[in-house]
Amino acid sequence: MNEARALEKAYLRLNREMSGRIYRNVSMAKQVTVRTGGPVAILAVANTISDLRLLLQTADRYRIPYFVLGKGSNLLVSDKGYKGIAIELGSDFKKISLDRHCIQAGAATSLSTLAQVAWKNSLNNLTFSVGIPGTLGGALVMNAGAHDGCMSNIVSTVTIYTHNCELQILNKTELGFGYRTSSIPSYGIIVEAMLKLEPGNQNRIRFLMERYFRKRKETQPFEHPSAGCVFKNTSGISAGKLIDGVGCKGWRIGDAEVSTKHANFIVNLGGATATDIYKLIKEVQLKVYREKGVLLEPEINILGEFKDE
Template structure:
């Protein structure tokens, strides 16, 4: 840790070593970030990334709603955008929003400005940076339907503006470069009556409350909807409703949500997800793809076989560190 501390750039924001991430994610489980960086502003972030050793991995953390942080923690630097990146400024039918802005603030600001078409962001528990990277969507709408462009700080510290077309959007995926941080985005809607917009937001909120376990420790939608199918229906059909592994459970209210009933580790939650995938594959022949990001490293193998890590999983497509590889920081005195 001291070797890495000596290699970190001077910053005006806040750098915290060995920072617990469980309190910052919705599952309330998982290990610590080797370092947590909360930049003061865009200049601070660009300077930090531009002078940080390229071998040190970085990743962005929003509201932590769609994420499993593995129990071994996250090597390198986790970047969390604070108040300086939380704003939504309307101009005509567009909104310029900071990368750390919640979907609720974006939707509410749009309503007040008479901008319709972004109500669906009210239903996604995340931030603008996550919406842009993952093409977040709900209720028939996706980020790619409203995004004009976004400002990004690349891992090199370079600042670039990327258009909607340059992000290569597909279902819950973009081609945003690994290690890039979305610092702002411009969304475009259409003219609407604030009362009608509010009514639509109320409808969406009621639908979520009725169908999803919103007051639980959960990570939101666990698996992507396969072509021609609903993930929850396949999970239910495979007999997984209410399935448990320790304190990790498949929600009885919505089968595509996993829950931490209290003392579940991230290994419990992820292994339960893999068990669900296996059962769905055996029942329907469909392979479910994870929608939840799984980041960090698992605990050492000796912990397996004790109800804490059966069913080893491979790294996902979100920059996870596979168990078969050493930490990117090996050799740095850590």
């Protein structure tokens, strides 16, 4: 079965069971924070585990790739689009409950919401997440962090919906956490997680949250769309300092620009294509490698086809 036929059959099957939550050829420019990119073949809003089962079984049956969209905050999708299924986790995956110093939360819960819940309940250790865009699931997959804190420091267990359509609870030691990485995608899709926090002073927690958010606004280019930090730091060296050190700040291809405020951000000045951004990523990588001997590794996820020149 060819690709187009497989996608059509998959859409018809899904639309019968999930009518009103299945969409065709949705522009990713409205779904990702960098505000550019081509269409995804199928966008599905999964509100329940049953929805996830149907989606994964359909993807397997018709051999269609899929990914979990989250808030699209570290994602670049090709101008040609993505010939697969984008899964957005809905209502059942946004629930939050507290048990003393632990927060149990669905994978689609935003980090900003979790930080507010922790503060209101005088729970420490989530202040580092203030201002980090995205969901709990995405933050765990990439072990997001800042201000000497990261997700692997506070997670206790993660519940995964496996590629074989089974629920599996994994503890922290099984998740392969590293710097901005984890082994979670090899298991399946995060549906919820337990975060183990510590009691703290509510006023102190609020003070740190406000300070960290203020610092982000002062040092990062909030005035233009972006996909967040483009590259991972390497061997304890800031990617932004490496990029700035070789003179890449302000480089432009089309309306894609290496931010003059923070060199590890590539911003969309209004009309940037995904290709513009991708080419600029490659140009920066090449410049840093030639002058510093360091090959920067992208922190953002890149989906679809891009042409390397």
